[in-house]
Amino acid sequence: MAGAKDYVNSMVSRNREQIEYHIKEILKLIGEDVEREGLLETPARVTRMYEEIFAGYDVDPRDVLGVTFDERHEELVIVRDIVYYSQCEHHMAPFFGKAHIGYIPSGKIAGLSKLARLVEAVSRKLQVQERITTQIADILVETLQPHGVMVVVEGEHLCMCARGVKKPGSKTVTSAVRGEFRSSEALRSEFLSLLKQ
Numbered sequence: 111m112a113g114a115k116d117y118v119n120s121m122v123s124r125n126r127e128q129i130e131y132h133i134k135e136i137l138k139l140i141g142e143d144v145e146r147e148g149l150l151e152t153p154a155r156v157t158r159m160y161e162e163i164f165a166g167y168d169v170d171p172r173d174v175l176g177v178t179f180d181e182r183h184e185e186l187v188i189v190r191d192i193v194y195y196s197q198c199e200h201h202m203a204p205f206f207g208k209a210h211i212g213y214i215p216s217g218k219i220a221g222l223s224k225l226a227r228l229v230e231a232v233s234r235k236l237q238v239q240e241r242i243t244t245q246i247a248d249i250l251v252e253t254l255q256p257h258g259v260m261v262v263v264e265g266e267h268l269c270m271c272a273r274g275v276k277k278p279g280s281k282t283v284t285s286a287v288r289g290e291f292r293s294s295e296a297l298r299s300e301f302l303s304l305l306k307q
């Protein structure tokens with residue numbers, strides 16, 4: 111979403127000292143020796159990582175699509191296999207996978223890269239997969255007023271693999287369907303079949 115210099119004014123960078131302090135406290139509370147060499151830089155390193163994985167707090171995802179173009183193409187547009195990494199809001203554990211976006215423009219189209227930026231903007235924060243899915247669909251509806259939108263998100267949740275129920279390999283698939291995709295099974299099938307190619 112951004113290069114290191116772009117995080118200068120981010121929420122995390124503004125609170126850097128306090129975040130580092132609290133990470134260090136947590137390390138002590140789990141039984142670590144915070145003075146051992148391998149951990150000396152860890153609070154600062156984790157904070158830098160937070161700047162990236164929580165960069166979504168600094169963007170309004172509705173601004174991400176930016177300029178839209180007027181274009182008469184009124185057929186299905188799909189950008190699929192958009193990889194995302196997010197953090198589950200229940201455990202602060204990563205979940206990640208691919209998002210697939212399809213829409214039928216009605217006059218306005220978005221830059222293709224902006225669709226991937228939208229996925230970044232909604233996923234780089236504490237989230238649940240369902241909300242990532244509906245936010246992508248709703249923002250596209252709001253911004254492009256298309257004839258229809260369909261979003262499918264696949265995710266693997268570390269809180270289900272590395273702990274708890276421990277089911278590595280299980281995948282969660284969520285979808286959001288808007289406009290003509292809702293009424294037309296043929297359109298939904300066309301979208302889903304194009305995801306498989």
Ligand SMILES: Nc1nc2c(ncn2[C@@H]2O[C@H](COP(=O)(O)OP(=O)(O)OP(=O)(O)O)[C@@H](O)[C@H]2O)c(=O)[nH]1
Nearest residue numbers: 198199200205237238239240267269270273274275
């Ligand atoms: N619907 C939804 N649930 C999620 C997502 N990420 C994590 N969860 C679930 O959030 C739930 C939190 O349940 P709790 O019972 O409060 O937490 P827990 O005791 O750690 O639960 P277990 O994971 O079953 O051990 C778990 O069932 C997780 O699998 C997500 O993106 N969407």
Ligand SMILES: [Zn+2]
Nearest residue numbers: 198200201269
């Ligand atoms: Zn979780």
